[in-house]
Amino acid sequence: MDYFRVEWKILLAVTISGLIYNVGLLAGPWFEGQLAECLMNILTGKATFRSMLFLAVTYVSVIGSVQLARYIKRFYVRRFANNVNRRMKTILYRTLVHKSRAELGEEGIGNVITKAISDVDDCVEGMRKFTTEIFDTGIAMCCYIGMLLFYDWKLALISLIFPPISYAIAEKMKRVIQSTNASYKEEMGVLNTVTLDRISNAVTYRVFGCERQRQESYEKTLKDYERSAIHANIWNATLPPIYKVISATGVIFILYLGAKNIVGSGFTAWSIASFTTFLACYTKLSDKSSKAAKLFNAVHKAQISWNRIHPYMERAESAHQEDEKEISASKLARPSENHSEQKSSELKWKNVSFAYPNGKSNIFEQVCFSAKTGQIIGVTGPVACGKSTLGKIMLCEYPYQGEITYSGKEISKMPELLRNQMIGYLGHDVELLDDSVKENILMGDENENVWKWLKVVCMDQEVRNMEKKEDTTIGNGGMRLSGGQSERLSLARVLCHWRPILVLDDPFSALDQTTEEQVFRHLKELSKNRIVFLISHRLRLFPEMDQVIWLDQRQADCSTHEQLMKDNPLYQKLYFDQAQAKEEAQGENNE
Numbered sequence: 370m371d372y373f374r375v376e377w378k379i380l381l382a383v384t385i386s387g388l389i390y391n392v393g394l395l396a397g398p399w400f401e402g403q404l405a406e407c408l409m410n411i412l413t414g415k416a417t418f419r420s421m422l423f424l425a426v427t428y429v430s431v432i433g434s435v436q437l438a439r440y441i442k443r444f445y446v447r448r449f450a451n452n453v454n455r456r457m458k459t460i461l462y463r464t465l466v467h468k469s470r471a472e473l474g475e476e477g478i479g480n481v482i483t484k485a486i487s488d489v490d491d492c493v494e495g496m497r498k499f500t501t502e503i504f505d506t507g508i509a510m511c512c513y514i515g516m517l518l519f520y521d522w523k524l525a526l527i528s529l530i531f532p533p534i535s536y537a538i539a540e541k542m543k544r545v546i547q548s549t550n551a552s553y554k555e556e557m558g559v560l561n562t563v564t565l566d567r568i569s570n571a572v573t574y575r576v577f578g579c580e581r582q583r584q585e586s587y588e589k590t591l592k593d594y595e596r597s598a599i600h601a602n603i604w605n606a607t608l609p610p611i612y613k614v615i616s617a618t619g620v621i622f623i624l625y626l627g628a629k630n631i632v633g634s635g636f637t638a639w640s641i642a643s644f645t646t647f648l649a650c651y652t653k654l655s656d657k658s659s660k661a662a663k664l665f666n667a668v669h670k671a672q673i674s675w676n677r678i679h680p681y682m683e684r685a686e687s688a689h690q691e692d693e694k695e696i697s698a699s700k701l702a703r704p705s706e707n708h709s710e711q712k713s714s715e716l717k718w719k720n721v722s723f724a725y726p727n728g729k730s731n732i733f734e735q736v737c738f739s740a741k742t743g744q745i746i747g748v749t750g751p752v753a754c755g756k757s758t759l760g761k762i763m764l765c766e767y768p769y770q771g772e773i774t775y776s777g778k779e780i781s782k783m784p785e786l787l788r789n790q791m792i793g794y795l796g797h798d799v800e801l802l803d804d805s806v807k808e809n810i811l812m813g814d815e816n817e818n819v820w821k822w823l824k825v826v827c828m829d830q831e832v833r834n835m836e837k838k839e840d841t842t843i844g845n846g847g848m849r850l851s852g853g854q855s856e857r858l859s860l861a862r863v864l865c866h867w868r869p870i871l872v873l874d875d876p877f878s879a880l881d882q883t884t885e886e887q888v889f890r891h892l893k894e895l896s897k898n899r900i901v902f903l904i905s906h907r908l909r910l911f912p913e914m915d916q917v918i919w920l921d922q923r924q925a926d927c928s929t930h931e932q933l934m935k936d937n938p939l940y941q942k943l944y945f946d947q948a949q950a951k952e953e954a955q956g957e958n959n960e
């Protein structure tokens with residue numbers, strides 16, 4: 370109803386043109402009756418060809434004007450549908466892009482795409498059909514019924530029994546239509562997910578010889594999708610003709626009882642013109658009746674789609690309003706323009722425990738530590754101990770137990786927009802856009818100098834050597850870059866957009882030792898006004914960290930490198946093993 374209300378001006382134009390068109394439609398059967406009568410009169414010598422010509426020209430011009438009203442009505446209905454479609458998609462996309470990656474992953478990306486495109490389209494199509502048919506079917510039918518009653522009310526009542534029967538059947542079939550359409554949508558979502566998976570992992574499947582297996586599994590998904598599409602289409606397409614036949618049954622009575630009216634033994638006395646007008650009116654009415662049943666189907670389909678997208682539409686509105694309210698009320702300012710003036714703040718973890726929603730046990734238990742502006746904190750530990758999870762927790766994608774506060778404020782309670790302005794994140798899987806090097810770093814911020822940030826990540830020379838320098842496009846997901854270049858480009862982006870807290874998950878994993886050291890030097894200089902978490906397996910740079918968090922067996926040992934070397938035998942062993950391995954590698958190189 371809100372969407373209808375917003376578009377009231379367009380709907381007013383639809384109403385005026387719709388009324389003109391549908392009331393004008395009555396001219397059709399009336400003229401047809403007059404033409405039949407005139408023909409009869411010409412054959413019996415009571416009228417001339419001229420009167421027929423006059424009648425025919427008037428008929429064509431009246432119908433022409435009525436069709437013009439129809440054109441205007443359709444134009445505005447289409448405009449209404451386009452506006453609603455755009456509005457719905459804007460709201461839906463706003464919600465979807467604000468969903469955490471975790472939520473999107475759980476939902477299934479294919480399902481998300483289906484919702485974003487197909488459900489909105491179906492929903493709007495239902496609204497469009499409803500708006501069209503409320504006039505073309507509703508008003509037109511009322512006019513036709515009025516005309517039938519006017520000509521012979523008894524015959525009208527007998528023949529009008531049939532259209533309601535077709536509606537009743539359409540209503541009964543509602544459930545079947547709804548369930549077949551719902552399963553069609555589900556299968557479409559699955560197919561989208563599988564297609565995306567095949568495209569994004571094509572090389573892996575090829576290299577590991579899984580293509581045939583994937584093909585078979587894809588074929589199976591495709592078959593399920595086709596089956597559900599056929600099912601839905603059969604129900605959608607086969608029922609309207611049945612409704613049409615039922616509605617048209619009244620014609621039999623009209624032919625029999627109408628003929629009696631003409632010969633004078635029926636309910637009333639009719640001329641040929643009355644008979645033709647009545648019959649034409651009824652056939653048009655029964656045709657409209659079948660459209661009414663079709664309209665029910667479209668509205669049911671729209672209801673299913675609306676049910677699927679509805680939670681996202683509400684959430685978007687309320688989340689957006691909440692965010693706006695909280696941000697204006699919040700004392701926490703946006704990142705300061707002059708970052709060097711940023712006041713020292715403290716990030717505190719107090720008894721934080723965390724388990725993934727689908728996980729059996731906690732990844733951490735009762736973790737406590739604090740970090741101050743200007744510190745770099747190294748995070749390390751054995752494989753799969755939860756290093757990345759520790760970083761991701763601060764993005765608040767999943768709920769945690771305990772407290773994580775920044776400047777005394779609980780981060781999970783902050784509005785999402787504010788949190789986004791506070792925490793910069795570089796994940797394991799870098800996200801690069803199919804755009805230029807420059808746009809990937811600046812992300813539209815024209816106040817920044819791209820070369821400054823390329824220098825910070827030691828990539829300026831490589832970009833200067835590229836064909837179009839900073840305007841070189843890097844391909845989908847950075848496919849035209851090396852692993853190390855992708856990593857540094859993403860790091861340049863994170864550093865360019867200042868945030869008081871940075872979480873960098875293994876940012877140097879693809880860099881050689883010299884580049885790693887140089888980039889780390891620059892990072893240290895830039896960290897004076899931020900808190901940086903550097904998650905890594907490699908401990909070579911850890912002696913230079915202000916703090917080190919060692920994660921193991923759900924516990925976190927938070928200390929300094931020197932202290933851990935004294936107190937933590939596992940950390941000590943890992944550090945020495947890596948140092949020894951490095952010496953051996955250098956020895957081999959020298960030989």
Ligand SMILES: Nc1ncnc2c1ncn2[C@@H]1O[C@H](COP(=O)(O)OP(=O)(O)OP(=O)(O)O)[C@@H](O)[C@H]1O
Nearest residue numbers: 725726727728732751752753754755756757758759
């Ligand atoms: N989305 C998830 N849902 C459920 N469990 C998860 C999820 N992500 C990670 N895990 C589990 O959490 C544990 C910690 O994973 P995490 O990626 O944080 O470890 P890590 O120390 O960064 O690993 P690595 O050393 O391989 O980089 C693992 O056992 C992993 O299986």
